Amino acid sequence: MTIRTRIAPSPTGYMHIGTLRTVMFDYFLARQNDGQFIVRIEDTDQARLVDGAVESLLATFKKLGLDYDEGPMLHDDGTSVEHGDCGPYVQSARLGMYKQYADQLRDAGHAYVCFCTAERLEEMRTAQTALKQTPKYDRKCLSLSGEEISTRVGAGERHVLRMKMPEGTVAFEDGIRGRIEFNLADIDDQVILKSDGFASYHLAVVVDDHLMSISHVLRGEEWISSTPKQIVLHDMLGWTMPVYAHVPLILNPDKTKLSKRKGDVSVESYLAKGYLPEALINFISTLGFNPKSDQEIYTRDELVQLFDLSKVNRSGAVMNIDKLDWMNHHYIMQLTEDALMTAVEPFLPGVDMTSPTVRRALMVERDRVQRLTEFAEKLAPYIAIGEYDAATLVWKKADAADAKAQLTGVRDALGALDGAFGTIALLEAAIKEYIGTNGLQNGNVLWPLRVALSGAEKSASPYELLWALGKEESVARIDAAITKLA
């Protein structure tokens, strides 16, 4: 069997972090089996349409470097063009198909026209809830005669099409959870065609999954209870259903379903906060999935090899942001110099990325950074040293006179050095030698030197600072410090 997976987000203008995880699982499954990964846009809710949302969604796939085989793809000019033989891949362009199957269901007696108004339905539900009953359509319109229906429809009365839920039970083998069974008596007669002519999610998804030959439907756990509705629809249409696998929820720290209100839910916001795509993908892919080893860092290819639906956990997972930070730091340290520059550039508007000092400073400071956004602050003292108190220059075990003497001494020593500025190690060796020959303690020299170069109580080491700043600027800063102490 060819594996064909699909992700079908509704275009709300951003990609939910939970969607990203499902995307990754779909991606792993498809790539591992030489199958196809399809992106389909589910925009049947006209009320929730957001301008440019599809493009922004597709742009996120691009930013993450996630390729898919079929679906609308973003071009450089900002427009999207569909690829694949099962199009269109946007549901609002497939209305005719849904209508055709809706008619088929109605003709076969599997669906019926309903004229009930929103008001009546609401009253009915309120009454049922008051009686502690499960809200469910009372099938008032099921008994309407054929003539009455055509008369009222002919008169233009607003109506929907509901599927007539059969009796009995329905069960399916969840790819992650195993067998799940439902009693159809508990399930409402779902609206499959809305009064605006659009198909509801249930019909659209069943038709699309069938027509697009989807073999595996991975989606969030919140969809479990709607699965029987779709299975019944598949049966009514005489189609075989795909494998359904319900992925556990991503949770807020209080264990409820991750919500906007309690934290960041969009992939874009994580990217904007300075998380690297690789880190985010590694983190989210191993949340609820573990290849059964102690390894924490996985490349995308490793995950493609190791992914196994049956090893996906069944319980929800709280996002451990501290761990994401740790992982992001790891990936930042892993970057080549050029890759680091490219990654941080968007976070450093107005900074000259070709400046040797900037490049070196970024290589030095990456050690102290967990998110890309933190670089701006770390970089500032390299570009221009801030105001600082002369007292800061004095090491706790020494005095101002000593600080001045040592700064003067190192400055002179530095004056003789040229080649040493090539690497941090050479600078360290030179400074250490100076300290050694003069019989000094490290702190006597290193503390004032570091403060003179950084202007701060806390900073990178003086060797790193010297290397990043270069000889000329370093000497200038030391001279300025000496003047301060005068």
Next chain:
RNA sequence: GGCUCCAUCGUCUAAUGGUUAGGACACGGGCUUUUCAAGCCUGUAACGGGGGUUCGACUCCCCCUGGAGUCACCA
């Protein structure tokens, strides 16, 4: 409330009948050290409860408890 899913350190997880219940993040201590990080070493910390099955249960079954999801002309 009905239906459904779930249940190992604070969090993410490993263990698929026999382990001193392992790892990671976070936290504590130590080493290194001019400061801050990083790094290295190390410590605290978990099987929700009760019944079974079994020579033996974190692992299998049942019940309870707890948590979550879902019950729309939203997906």
